[in-house]
């Protein structure tokens with residue numbers, strides 16, 4: 171990628187994600203992942219805490235005054251000595267092979283207390299002003315636990331706009347031309363031969379991929395969304411979890427569009443990462459619950475990478491995603507990501523199907 175605006179931020183974000191992925195892959199390969207259930211009943215593991223600590227430590231060292239909005243917090247570790255020590259043992263041992271790159275990420279965490287404090291640096295409010303990093307250390311923890319897809323997601327926003335996005339996907343094929351295959355979301359071995367991709371984008375500079383494992387030493391490749399012109403030739407992907415997106419509505423929309431291929435289900439922002447390199451075309455995430463509000467860390471990196479690869483991401487009303495609203499995406503409901511040439515057709519099918527449901531309100535159709 172050209173060295174210009176945000177080159178340093180991009181470089182550090184890529185290295186930080188790459189290093190944290192070494193930790194998550196080691197944790198995924200073990201049987202004791204230290205799973206806890208959070209107050210909202212979602213799982214968190216040694217991998218989530220450890221990756222958050224390592225990534226924020228690198229951000230603290232390089233961009234000391236930036237805000238950080240990250241998913242996890244340290245309270246559950248403060249109350250659990252044995253888990254805290256396990257997380258610390260992974261964190262202190264995880265380093266990049268390349269010494270020069272490791273040094274760029276800083277001198278590391280001093281002790282367990284420093285690690286807990288660093289995890290809690292992710293409690294910022296976010297919002298529409300200044301530099302805000304947003305981090306999901308393991309997006310798709312359920313996928314991580316079922317040995318499926320997961321992603322490490324990191325993005326930088328400036329005044330509410332996403333400028334840099336990085337997605338590390340340890341279980342996606344390293345090969346950008348690998349097709350989107352129905353087995354992709356199923357059980358995998360952790361990492362391994364032929365797996366692991368690091369995607370990145372800077373606003374206005376395109377989207378790129380490189381192997382996750384070789385990182386800085388590997389050549390980057392430009393990636394782009396599918397050029398398919400006929401929506402009937404498209405493949406769509408969606409969450410594995412039926413509680414996270416509405417499989418029924420999504421099937422109705424595919425039918426309305428004349429799509430006959432079965433959807434491909436996988437966890438996490440690996441869905442954005444797949445369509446951004448033309449493995450499949452469409453990612454639909456229509457709400458199941460009327461009360462769940464999506465989080466900025468679940469979409470910021472994927473949104474930028476897809477748009478920089480030639481795609482469009484909107485909510486069901488056709489509005490761009492507004493990341494300046496704080497930790498949650500209060501202005502958007504339902505996500506539609508697709509190649510630009512297909513997006514309008516898909517959005518109109520989404521609105522038709524949802525509009526026919528008695529309990530749905532489409533606010534207004536907006537032209538982008």
Ligand SMILES: Nc1ncnc2c1ncn2[C@@H]1O[C@H](COP(=O)(O)O)[C@@H](O)[C@H]1OP(=O)(O)O
Nearest residue numbers: 212310409410411413414415437438459462468
């Ligand atoms: N009810 C919900 N609706 C939509 N997304 C949800 C819901 N509950 C949790 N999530 C989030 O969806 C993301 C995973 O999406 P996917 O199913 O596409 O892999 C996770 O970040 C998860 O949050 P959390 O990390 O708190 O579990």
Ligand SMILES: [Mg+2]
Nearest residue numbers: 306309310468
């Ligand atoms: Mg997530």
Ligand SMILES: [Mg+2]
Nearest residue numbers: 241306308309
């Ligand atoms: Mg997460």
Ligand SMILES: [Mg+2]
Nearest residue numbers: 212213241311
């Ligand atoms: Mg979570």
